[in-house]
Amino acid sequence: MKKTLLTAFSVLALFSFILIGPRVPAENSGSAGGSFTTMEHGIGY
Amino acid sequence: MEAKLTTIRSEIEKHLSRSGHNLASFAKVSGLNRGSLSAILHGNPPKPMSLGQLDAVTRAFGFPEGWLYPLYVDECFSEERISRRRIEPFLIRCAEIGKQHCIEDALNRIMEYPKPLGILYSVAEKLFANGKIQESLVFYKIIVDNEMDSYSERMAICQYRIFKSLESLVDKEEQLRAVITFEPYRGRLPENMQLDGLLKLANVCFTLQKWKDMGKYADELRALANAIYRQELRRKSNRRGEELDLFRPLVLYYAQGYLLKATALTKLERYEEAKKYTAGYADLNWFEILDEEGREVVKDFSLFAVANGFTLEMLIGNKAALPAYSAFLANNPGEILPGLVVIVESANRYGFSVDKVLAQFSREMVRFEQFMDPINIDRLYRLRYQISMYLLDRGQYNQGVETILQSLQLAIRLNGAASIIDCVTLFETYRHFATEQQQKKYGETLKELRKNEENTVNGIQRSGII
Numbered sequence: 014m015k016k017t018l019l020t021a022f023s024v025l026a027l028f029s030f031i032l033i034g035p036r037v038p039a040e041n042s043g044s045a046g047g048s049f050t051t052m053e054h055g056i057g058y
Numbered sequence: 059m060e061a062k063l064t065t066i067r068s069e070i071e072k073h074l075s076r077s078g079h080n081l082a083s084f085a086k087v088s089g090l091n092r093g094s095l096s097a098i099l100h101g102n103p104p105k106p107m108s109l110g111q112l113d114a115v116t117r118a119f120g121f122p123e124g125w126l127y128p129l130y131v132d133e134c135f136s137e138e139r140i141s142r143r144r145i146e147p148f149l150i151r152c153a154e155i156g157k158q159h160c161i162e163d164a165l166n167r168i169m170e171y172p173k174p175l176g177i178l179y180s181v182a183e184k185l186f187a188n189g190k191i192q193e194s195l196v197f198y199k200i201i202v203d204n205e206m207d208s209y210s211e212r213m214a215i216c217q218y219r220i221f222k223s224l225e226s227l228v229d230k231e232e233q234l235r236a237v238i239t240f241e242p243y244r245g246r247l248p249e250n251m252q253l254d255g256l257l258k259l260a261n262v263c264f265t266l267q268k269w270k271d272m273g274k275y276a277d278e279l280r281a282l283a284n285a286i287y288r289q290e291l292r293r294k295s296n297r298r299g300e301e302l303d304l305f306r307p308l309v310l311y312y313a314q315g316y317l318l319k320a321t322a323l324t325k326l327e328r329y330e331e332a333k334k335y336t337a338g339y340a341d342l343n344w345f346e347i348l349d350e351e352g353r354e355v356v357k358d359f360s361l362f363a364v365a366n367g368f369t370l371e372m373l374i375g376n377k378a379a380l381p382a383y384s385a386f387l388a389n390n391p392g393e394i395l396p397g398l399v400v401i402v403e404s405a406n407r408y409g410f411s412v413d414k415v416l417a418q419f420s421r422e423m424v425r426f427e428q429f430m431d432p433i434n435i436d437r438l439y440r441l442r443y444q445i446s447m448y449l450l451d452r453g454q455y456n457q458g459v460e461t462i463l464q465s466l467q468l469a470i471r472l473n474g475a476a477s478i479i480d481c482v483t484l485f486e487t488y489r490h491f492a493t494e495q496q497q498k499k500y501g502e503t504l505k506e507l508r509k510n511e512e513n514t515v516n517g518i519q520r521s522g523i524i
Contacts, residue, residue, distance in 0.1 A: 054369060054396050055317040055339075055362035056264050057433040058310075 066107065066129040067099055073119050088118035106133050109147045127152060127160045134164065140171050149181045153193035165200065175201050179212055182219070191223050214246035218255050225258070228432045229473040233262050237271075244278075250304050253282055253311045260318045265436045267476075273322035280315030283308060290347055307352035313339040313359040320366065329370055336366050365393050372404040384415050394422050395429075395437050402444040406451065416445070432472075439468035439477060446484065455491035462488070463499055470507055478507070 074084055081099075085092035090111060097105035109130070116125045127148075134145040145164065152160045168174040182197035198216040205213045221240035227233050237259060244255045256279040263272035287308060293299045304311075316338035323332035340363035342356045368386060371379035380401065387397040398419060405412040416423075426438050442465040449458035462485045469477035485492070485500055492500065 054321075054365040054393060055314070055359065056321060056396075057261055057431065058314070058358065058362070 064129070066112070066126050066133065067104060069126060069129065070099065070115060077119065084118065088114045090114050106141065106144065109144065109151060124152070124155050124157050124160075127157050128163070131160060131164050131167065135167055135171075140168060140174070140177065142177055145177060146181055146184070149178075149197075150184055153181075153185055153190060153196075161196065169200075169204070175204060175212075179216070182216070186219060195220060195223055209246060211246060211248070214243040215248075215251065217243040218247055218251050221255065222258065226431065228435055228471060230266060230475075231473050233432070234266055237262050237266070249282070249286055250302060253279065253286070254305050256282065257311060257314055257318075260314070261433065264318070264321065265432050267325070269322045269325045273319055273326075276315055276318035276322060279311060280319065283312040283315050287312060287345075287347065294347075307349065307355050308347055309342055309345045309352045310355045312345070313342055313355065317359065317362060317366070324366075324370060324373065327373075329374055333367075333370060336363050336370070339363055361390065361393075365390070365397065368397070369400045372400050373407075375404065375408045377404075377408065377410050380410075380412070380415065384418060387419065391422060394419055395426055395434060395441065398423070399437055399441045399444065402441065402448055406444055406447050412448070435468065436472060436474075439465060439472060439474075442468060443477070443480065443484075450484075450488055450491075455488060456493065459485065459488055459492045459496050463496060463503065466500075466503055470503070 074080075077084075079087065081095055082092055084090075085095050088095075094105070094111070098107050098111065107130070112126060112130055112133075113123065116123060119125075130148060134141050134148055145168070149161060149164060152158075152164070165178075168177065178197045178201055182194045182201070185191075185194035185197070198219050201216045202213065202220065205216070207213065217240050221236055224232070224236045227236065240255065241259065244252060244259065247255055256275050260272050260275035260279060263269075263275060286302060290302060290308065293301070302308075316335050320332045320335035320338070323329075323335060339359045341360055345352070345356065348356065365386065368379055368383040372383065383397065383401065387394045398415070401412055401415055404410075426434075426441075429435060429438060442461050446458050446461035446465055449455075449461060462481055466478065466481035466485070469481050482504075489497070
């Protein structure tokens with residue numbers, strides 16, 4: 014049951030990624046927050 | 059009747075009499091010396107006023123800062139010379155409080171005197187050192203436009219400062235213009251700026267997908283970092299000379315020289331050579347010049363080497379590496395976006411399914427919208443474009459077309475001509491699967507693009523060199 018719920022949530026999240034899409038920030042607006050770093054496996058580090 | 063000329067002194071006199079002060083009482087209120095005040099107002103010739111004195115007068119009258127700045131410009135110039143002692147703090151203060159018209163007035167007059175660029179350079183460097191990057195640019199740009207000796211270090215430093223200030227540019231055309239302008243000056247910089255400039259050049263070439271140029275700058279970065287490393291080791295053993303003042307740990311520039319080269323070779327599909335360069339930054343614990351930050355860098359680069367090892371496996375079609383790569387990404391969330399770009403690209407190239415991986419990271423993917431830097435916006439574009447091809451190839455037309463439209467928006471935002479063409483041709487190929495609403499959205503997006511084009515034709519963006 015738990016697994017089914019998780020899968021359903023994942024599918025929903027994937028679709029929101031596709032449908033809503035990223036809000037591209039204004040130019041020169043600084044760097045990203047959150048836990049993500051700016052690496053393409055090291056590029057931009 | 060002859061109009062009375064307004065000067066800084068006439069204004070101060072006028073407000074003195076209005077406020078009912080005499081020199082002695084005003085000197086007390088303003089904290090200025092009475093004799094100095096008298097020499098400034100009534101001396102023959104009147105003593106020039108310092109900026110500190112003017113600010114004290116302004117405060118004593120209760121006016122906002124910069125009240126008489128437009129009239130202060132005259133204090134900085136005589137017939138024969140510029141008063142460096144007065145003009146430098148004046149320009150810095152004007153830049154800090156946004157008195158643009160005073161700066162323009164002063165600059166117009168400075169340029170009429172011989173050798174004005176030294177003063178402007180000093181002002182620019184002081185602003186830059188105080189973190190007033192944007193405010194310093196106007197001065198650097200004037201120097202660049204007027205410097206007679208293009209080979210001078212001063213010219214190279216100005217170009218470097220301008221180039222660095224463009225770090226967060228997303229527009230690819232502007233990025234390319236910045237690279238073309240800065241590139242010839244990179245070798246004339248002091249070593250610390252040279253390292254930083256080469257790193258930045260290679261990074262910009264990554265987003266511009268100029269792989270050969272990226273490799274070239276990586277080669278230069280590696281050679282310079284190596285030379286500085288040897289030089290620093292000699293200096294340490296001889297205990298002579300001063301330590302080089304680098305912006306970031308030397309080991310970072312050294313490691314990036316290998317990582318950037320390996321990435322450029324990977325993009326050129328020269329995978330075996332890329333593996334050799336990846337080994338070059340996988341374990342840098344032997345590096346002798348390491349502080350705490352440097353040791354962190356070594357740790358991070360060994361992680362990147364593992365990640366890029368997976369990248370290479372995926373790109374040569376080793377599907378068996380996918381579970382381990384996914385597990386690695388799950389343990390290192392910062393690497394998910396670049397990892398997914400490679401995974402979906404490989405899936406499209408070799409025709410295998412990555413449905414499970416996309417589902418596994420779907421929640422993280424929603425958060426990619428937080429990214430604001432050019433490298434990650436470019437990655438997000440590439441991920442979306444690859445996902446749209448992946449979905450269309452699997453008959454999921456509605457979502458596939460939707461993702462093309464999202465990719466197109468990003469491509470326009472990045473002003474990447476090749477990317478826009480890719481999205482448009484992909485949409486046209488699958489147009490018959492698009493819903494009416496999607497077709498309408500596509501039409502509106504292109505209409506918006508045409509509007510930008512009209513702006514360009516009408517001259518708004520025509521001043522560029524490319």
